[in-house]
Amino acid sequence: MKQVEIQNILDLHSLWLKGDPTGKRADLKFANLVGADLEGAYLVGADLEGAYLVGADLENAYLAGADLKGADLKGVKGLSI
Numbered sequence: 001m002k003q004v005e006i007q008n009i010l011d012l013h014s015l016w017l018k019g020d021p022t023g024k025r026a027d028l029k030f031a032n033l034v035g036a037d038l039e040g041a042y043l044v045g046a047d048l049e050g051a052y053l054v055g056a057d058l059e060n061a062y063l064a065g066a067d068l069k070g071a072d073l074k075g076v077k078g079l080s081i
Contacts, residue, residue, distance in 0.1 A: 001028075001031050001032055001033060001036065003036070003037060006033070006036055006037075006038070009026050009027075009028065010026065010041055010042070010043075012024040012026070013025060013026035013042070013043070013046060014042060017042070017044060017045070025045065025046065025047065026043060026045075026046035026047065026048075027046075027047050028046060028047060028048045028051050029047050029048070029049045029050060029051065030049070030050040030051060030052075031048075031051045031052070032052050033051055033052060033053045033056050034052055034053070034054050034055055034056070035054070035055045035056060035057075036053070036056040036057070037056075037057050038056055038057060038058050038061050039057045039058070039059045039060060039061065039078070040059070040060045040061060041058070041061045041062070042061075042062045043061060043062060043063050043066050044062050044063070044064045044065055044066065045064075045065045045066060046063075046066045046067070047066075047067045048063075048066055048067060048068050048071050049067045049068070049069045049070055049071065050069070050070040050071060051068075051071045051072070052071075052072050053071055053072060053073050053076055054072055054073075054074045054075055054076070055074075055075045055076070055077070056076050056077070057076075057077045057078060058076050058077060058078045058079045059077055059078030060078065061078070061079075
């Protein structure tokens with residue numbers, strides 16, 4: 001997935017979290033996010049089920065309540081479990 005597409009999803013997700021009717025929950029289910037720059041991304045409650053996040057940068061990303069079931073997190077940067 002291209003960074004511009006990811007940013008659009010993040011922007012809509014931010015609006016959704018604020019209760020804005022034009023927003024939409026981030027649906028990144030089974031998305032190919034290999035090497036994606038998600039540094040500082042606010043992904044609270046996002047759907048990342050089965051996402052392919054190999055080598056992605058999640059430094060300072062907020063993932064509380066995010067669905068990461070089955071996500072591939074090999075080599076992810078900045079993730080503390």
